[in-house]
Amino acid sequence: MEFTFLIENKPVTVFLEKKDGLYYYTQKDGEAVEVDIRTISPNVFSILIEGVSHRIYLTKDGEKYYSCCNGRHFVFLGSSGDDDEAFTRGEDRSLEDMLIVKAPMPGKIIQINVEKGQQVRKNQTLAIVEAMKMENEIKAGVEAVVKKILVKNGDLVDPEKVLIELEALDNT
Amino acid sequence: MEFTFLIENKPVTVFLEKKDGLYYYTQKDGEAVEVDIRTISPNVFSILIEGVSHRIYLTKDGEKYYSCCNGRHFVFLGSSGDDDEAFTRGEDRSLEDMLIVKAPMPGKIIQINVEKGQQVRKNQTLAIVEAMKMENEIKAGVEAVVKKILVKNGDLVDPEKVLIELEALDNT
Amino acid sequence: MFQKILIANRGEIAVRIIRACRELEITTVAVYSEADRDSLHVQVADEAVCIGPAPAQDSYLAMDRIIETAKKTGAEAVHPGYGFLAENPEFARLCEDSEIVFIGPASQSMELVGDKIRSRQTMEKADIPIIPGMKEVHKNIADYANEAKKIGYPVMIKASAGGGGKGMRIAYNADELMPGLEAGKREAKSAFGNDSVYLEKYIEEPRHVEVQILADNFGNTVHLFERECSIQRRHQKIIEESPSVALDPDLRYIMGETALKVVKAAGYNNAGTVEFLLDKNRNFYFLEVNARLQVEHPVTELVTGIDLVHQQLHVAAGEKLALKQSDLKQKGHAIECRIYAEDPDNQFLPSSGRVLYLKEPHGPGVRHDCGIFSGCEVPIYYDPILAKLIVWAGDRDMAIRRMSEALNDYVILGIKTTLDFLKDVFAHPEFKNGSTTTAFISRYFDDWSERSGSEENRKIVAIAAAYDSLQNVHIRTGKHGEQELETSPWLTLGKWRMGRG
């Protein structure tokens, strides 16, 4: 069976199958390789490939996988087969995303530093959100013009809440 | 709702109910007491009763509960309501049990010290089972006569496997 | 010794204090906000009392509620931990007035050292070297510009009541002064309820070296040597160690003696920390006294073998200090790093939410002071510190190796943390060779971004996720599904799996 995951913005495709009680994986045009994989306890997997041992921690929240392998954490997306949109989004969203300025975490708007119509440069502070007692500057990811401001001082915002919409500059 | 558990050979009955989002328990003829109980994570519960904090670890394997509370471990039985037999058994099984000599753990019979018809005294060694590299003496729990020997040297035995049946002495 | 005390804090430090109390057979009372019912400190305490809604000002900073709870539960003393009310002289005084022992300095000396300006004045008089800066707080914001000019840029804006890097800003020139003052005042207000700020000469690329002290109520004092805390981000310490690579025995001796002079000048009692800046030319300047147990106290515990919380409790209970300076020695090397709920790949923005999985590191020489658990919720209301990982080894090189391995053995899934960032810091050659000035992070890690590493890692993770999916697919199609599940030993692992039906 083929599985594709979007890991660190790279689609990783593996073909995994069970034959006579053993698992085999194939990548791209490669040969099938035996993989000794075991569920060790909830969220923990042990993989032996040609004698090399890996311990993988894995949990899932909706489409999102949280994982740790060989001392590195990653968050990545899985494809169920019928929802490949996430993948396209995943790779092409950068510019579009940078124009939609969101609250990166729950918190309180304590300052808005720009006005509608104002041109902003990359890394310019757009607003300040306070969370966990720290002030966090929300910066522009790209040079642009402020199209809409959707929050005001004192607003409590949820994660992923859109704060400000930007518009790409004509000359970009 | 009423629940009865057999804990340390004592039946413990509690009545627990949820009212307006709060839990209350009653024991015997006592008054209902509020209990602030929360599932903290799988197998972990936090209970606050009148300001006193308890952390309870609990897991279940069939009828058996494994638990740890305030630094003490216990294994106990639950009643589903339609299986109260376990409870009666639990309290009255001692003598009957002592006549049925079982393998207390998986292992290998390495010696049988008694013969059919032989009279044995309490704590007399009946057989030796080896497990985890240690010899373990299986002793008579009561003065009795050997009725049947169901295993022989070298047998691998499962836990709860009956090894020897004893018969109560006439004069007891 | 006390029979019962109240811990006016949460998270890892509350848990650590409760542990120390148990060892001294002291009953503990936890207080908690409505957001913290399921928190670890509530579970491990003997008693627990809810003192108000989630925002700290309504719970962990609600002095009256805490005093009232102490009285009601019969707690003889209150341990404030760090943060919250730890350095609030008003709270210390309230305790004194209510005949509850405040486990920390007397309100009077706390007031003195807590007021950065007054303490600078006191120390100047006692011949302690201090950094050039303002001698008083000004009302008029315009006066700050004059002071800054007098001191000479760059200047550091600091919260008068501050600590933990909150309210701190650097202004390299006059243009940066006003925005910095505003931000600093806002943060100071929010963090300490007091927006007083002052200016100090900013010493570039110094080391931050502090000395742990203990003082009883009878004037007996000892110091427990230094901690180097130069590895900071946004003026917040993230890695601390003891001993400092920058000190030799002579300088260590002088700084220790100076710290004790500071303590005497301030009439200070209980545990405290005297902070110094150490410049490139090995000049050191008094910064401030932290009138509390520090976040980084474990590194001192590991090199000296002294339990600082035990000592705090003994001293607060009116016992004489049982330690003599001549008995105290540093042995080996200890390093601590702080695990924050922050996303280092995204400007270190706070990350709240649920910890879906936690694997705590273990091993010889590894200590993990932890406030979280698998399944806990990290609320947005409080400081984002989750845990502290502390290692001890015979020397610094081995301590760094040990820390790296402990970090490799440490898993937090579900929220973003600083774990991988810290791994890269410890792997950096300039950290290893001890070039650990306060400029370290901004110099070498300004553009850090998550590198999960190799293609190999991605492949392995993909295989695991595929395997996981494959099993779920089986279950969904019912092919071998139910049967596999029934025979799975995991069915017995707690109610979660039992709830399937």
Next chain:
Amino acid sequence: MFQKILIANRGEIAVRIIRACRELEITTVAVYSEADRDSLHVQVADEAVCIGPAPAQDSYLAMDRIIETAKKTGAEAVHPGYGFLAENPEFARLCEDSEIVFIGPASQSMELVGDKIRSRQTMEKADIPIIPGMKEVHKNIADYANEAKKIGYPVMIKASAGGGGKGMRIAYNADELMPGLEAGKREAKSAFGNDSVYLEKYIEEPRHVEVQILADNFGNTVHLFERECSIQRRHQKIIEESPSVALDPDLRYIMGETALKVVKAAGYNNAGTVEFLLDKNRNFYFLEVNARLQVEHPVTELVTGIDLVHQQLHVAAGEKLALKQSDLKQKGHAIECRIYAEDPDNQFLPSSGRVLYLKEPHGPGVRHDCGIFSGCEVPIYYDPILAKLIVWAGDRDMAIRRMSEALNDYVILGIKTTLDFLKDVFAHPEFKNGSTTTAFISRYFDDWSERSGSEENRKIVAIAAAYDSLQNVHIRTGKHGEQELETSPWLTLGKWRMGRG
């Protein structure tokens, strides 16, 4: 230093050795039996190779397979841990012949010290005090009766190749001699593949005090002071501590020096332990040399600050011993207890099965060397040791308090363990006051039975179980069931709950 080594062991000791290797940047190869695919040591090693079926003689004792695996994986050395092949001179020689470094003493000196009779002879010649006993092993079992008479009852039957209490029996009179010899021989055969036993004068209520030594390949030696290991059950140590309450500085000095004389007399290299019996009159007798890393090595590590596995690796790699006797000091007090899969409420019968839940203890001064995890299977084939809990504190009283609290913080569900039994041992006043002779357990804990304590505890547990049932009932009746489940945050906690559908 080595680039890669093989660890010929399993469980907590394999995990502990792998950790030490990582810290020295040595790649590790684990070997495992078919019963151990999911074991912790397989997961934490860099490489893992299956070497045979579950029974130890077909896997962990299969010398050829292990040597072959070392060659195939390019491992330069083999660490045997304790048990299994650790004290098998044939294996050490096989390694030597295959030009693989055996991390332990040379086969020759291992052979000498491993043969209890020969080593007694050697030590007698070197003027080391020994216990009266047989000077050779007899073929004829009848000769043992004569020897026993000569020595005088009670006598101790001991396995010539023995260790860990296996094959040991006491005979108080002639009637008990034959059954004891038979049982001892059987156990010795099963444990060591060698049924030679011998007799020694049984010293009643002695203390078991041993001295840790380190020796390099160049004749340099140091000792790392004593461990007291008198708390034994069935001649198996269950609690060990350092320092011993029974030694004063003079006796400590003499025993340390004697241990070094033993090492020199045996031409011993690498880490080892010289065991002594200490009688009521403070006479001590050489017992034997344990030619391996001991189960209880952590207490020495905690009081001296020396990592014994690191030292073993350095010495085995041909480095000179970097330690000097004058640099070594004991600091504070360390205690270890062993957590066994045994049911103390039922004659300490082994308990195998699945660990349904594990909560590891944490905290300052707490070390947990652990070979298990939530969900692991404890096989019947091997030694029932699950983990070791070790604490360090400034003094013995605090170490005992700390141990008690760590045990209270330690949960193992699903199998029976010695946890609650150990709690009661540490709580015993005679343990606290240091009356810890080898008779301690049989005197005070012979009739121990599980006391889960109060009615209160039973009530609390019943409430939790009722709550759990109540929730399951809801789910089963579908009343609020599915809905509650859907909103439960736990749905996201891993595949187990996701597999519901």
